[in-house]
Amino acid sequence: MSNSTPTVTWYYLEPQTSCPKNPFWHWTIEQRGPSLQIHVMEDLFQGLYFCVVQYQRRGQTLNFTRSINISAIYPTTVSKVPSILQPTQDKVFTVKTNSEVRLVCRGLIPFVLQNPLKEIWWTVDGKTVSELSNERFSQKNSLVTNDYGDVTEDSVLLIRDFQPEDLNRELNCSVRNQRGFMTHRVHLEEEVSLPSLELGCGLGITLVLMLLLFVVYQVFWLELLLLYRSWFGTDERHLDDKEYDVYISYARNSEEEQFVLSTLRSVLENELGYSVCIFDRDSLPGGTITDETLSFVARSRRLLVVVSPGYASQGSQALLELKAGIDGMALGGHLRVILVQYKPVQRQVWVRELRRARVALALVRWQGDKSKELTSRFWKRLRVELPVRRVSSREEGLLMRLHSQNSTNSQTGLLSSTNDPLKLFNSGV
Structure with missing residues (x-):
C-alpha cells in the first residue's frame, strides 16, 4: 500500500524530438486530476x-509508467460506407494469352470505431483465391494511404500463364467494413x-524496293522514259501534216558537216526510222x-542544230535556219529546236539568238x-527529244527506200511526185 496519495503526470512525446513535453501547450488539451482531456x-x-x-512506499519513491498512442479519425458525420475506386463496374481488361496478367482493384474503406473490420478481396467464379x-x-494486398483511419488499399489478382478459358471466368473485386459492402465485376x-x-518484314521490303526503284530510276531514267513513250506516247504524224521529222542545221564546210552526213543522218534514217x-540534199536546184529554207523548216517537226564555233555566222545559211526555228517555236507551232554539241564550245562565241534561246532549249552533248x-546515252537522250515513232519493220524499209530515191532524184533535178514519200508509201502499200 502507498503511504501517500499517488500523483499522476501526463507527458506528450513530440514526433520531431525524443523529449517528453509537460505542461501541455494548448488550451484544448489539459490534465484534470489523473485524467487527460482533449476538448477538440x-x-x-x-x-x-x-x-x-x-x-x-516504505520511505521510497516509486514510479509507474504507461504509454498510449492517440490517432485521429474522421467524425461519424462523414460517410463510412466503403467504395471501389477502380476498376469501374463491368470494366473490360485487354489481356494476352500465355502471359502473366495483373488485375488491380483499389478500394476506400472508412474506419468504424465500433468495429474496425476492413476487407478487400477478389473472387474467381464465386470463390476466394x-x-x-x-x-x-x-x-496480394497493399496499403496505399491511411487518412485518419480511412484506408485506401490495393488488391492485385495475379494470373500466371493466362489461358483462353480464363476469358470466360467471373472475376469480382469486393470491399467490406461494418457499415457496408460493394463489389465490381470485370470482364x-x-x-x-x-x-x-x-x-516489320513488309515495311523493310517496302523500303528496300523503294530504294531499289530510286536507284533504278537514277540510273535508267532515260530507258524508262523511252519505254513510257513507246507505250503511251502519241505519234505526231497523226496530229499534223508535217513532211519531215527532223531538219538538221549545221555549219557548212566544217568537221561538223562530216559528222552530220556520215553519222547523224545515217543513224536517224537507217537505224531509228x-x-x-x-x-x-533535198532542195531543188x-x-x-x-524561201526553200523557210518551207523545209515549216514542214519539219524538229530542228536539230549542230552547234560549232563557226555556226550561225552573220549572213550564213545556218543563221537563217536557226531564226526560222526559233520563230516557229515562239509562234506556238509544233516545231521544237534541239541543240547538239559536237565539240565543246564556249557560250561567248554563240550568236545572240542562240544564247537567248538556250534557256528553253534541250542540249545533247556528243562524247566521242x-x-x-x-x-x-547520247542517242537515248536524243530520242527523248525527237518525235515518237511507231512503224513496223516493213514500213521502215519502204520509207527508207523512198527517201533514198527522193534524195537521188533531187540531186539530179528529176524530182517529180516523189517529193512526198508518204504519198509513194501509201501507193506502194
Whole structure:
C-alpha cells in the first residue's frame, strides 16, 4: 500500500524530438486530476502519450509508467460506407494469352470505431483465391494511404500463364467494413496483337524496293522514259501534216558537216526510222534559198542544230535556219529546236539568238567514242527529244527506200511526185 496519495503526470512525446513535453501547450488539451482531456481533437495532438504515477512506499519513491498512442479519425458525420475506386463496374481488361496478367482493384474503406473490420478481396467464379485449387491464381494486398483511419488499399489478382478459358471466368473485386459492402465485376478480352514480325518484314521490303526503284530510276531514267513513250506516247504524224521529222542545221564546210552526213543522218534514217531533211540534199536546184529554207523548216517537226564555233555566222545559211526555228517555236507551232554539241564550245562565241534561246532549249552533248554505240546515252537522250515513232519493220524499209530515191532524184533535178514519200508509201502499200 502507498503511504501517500499517488500523483499522476501526463507527458506528450513530440514526433520531431525524443523529449517528453509537460505542461501541455494548448488550451484544448489539459490534465484534470489523473485524467487527460482533449476538448477538440486536432491533427497535431496525434502521437505517443505517457502516464507517470508516482507514490511513496516504505520511505521510497516509486514510479509507474504507461504509454498510449492517440490517432485521429474522421467524425461519424462523414460517410463510412466503403467504395471501389477502380476498376469501374463491368470494366473490360485487354489481356494476352500465355502471359502473366495483373488485375488491380483499389478500394476506400472508412474506419468504424465500433468495429474496425476492413476487407478487400477478389473472387474467381464465386470463390476466394484461397479457396481455389488452381495455383496459377494468387492475390496480394497493399496499403496505399491511411487518412485518419480511412484506408485506401490495393488488391492485385495475379494470373500466371493466362489461358483462353480464363476469358470466360467471373472475376469480382469486393470491399467490406461494418457499415457496408460493394463489389465490381470485370470482364476480360483477348488482345489482338499486331503481326509485328510480318509488319516489320513488309515495311523493310517496302523500303528496300523503294530504294531499289530510286536507284533504278537514277540510273535508267532515260530507258524508262523511252519505254513510257513507246507505250503511251502519241505519234505526231497523226496530229499534223508535217513532211519531215527532223531538219538538221549545221555549219557548212566544217568537221561538223562530216559528222552530220556520215553519222547523224545515217543513224536517224537507217537505224531509228526518222524522215530527215538536209537542205543541201533535198532542195531543188535553182530555187530561192530563203524561201526553200523557210518551207523545209515549216514542214519539219524538229530542228536539230549542230552547234560549232563557226555556226550561225552573220549572213550564213545556218543563221537563217536557226531564226526560222526559233520563230516557229515562239509562234506556238509544233516545231521544237534541239541543240547538239559536237565539240565543246564556249557560250561567248554563240550568236545572240542562240544564247537567248538556250534557256528553253534541250542540249545533247556528243562524247566521242562513248557516243558511237546506238545504246549510248547520247542517242537515248536524243530520242527523248525527237518525235515518237511507231512503224513496223516493213514500213521502215519502204520509207527508207523512198527517201533514198527522193534524195537521188533531187540531186539530179528529176524530182517529180516523189517529193512526198508518204504519198509513194501509201501507193506502194
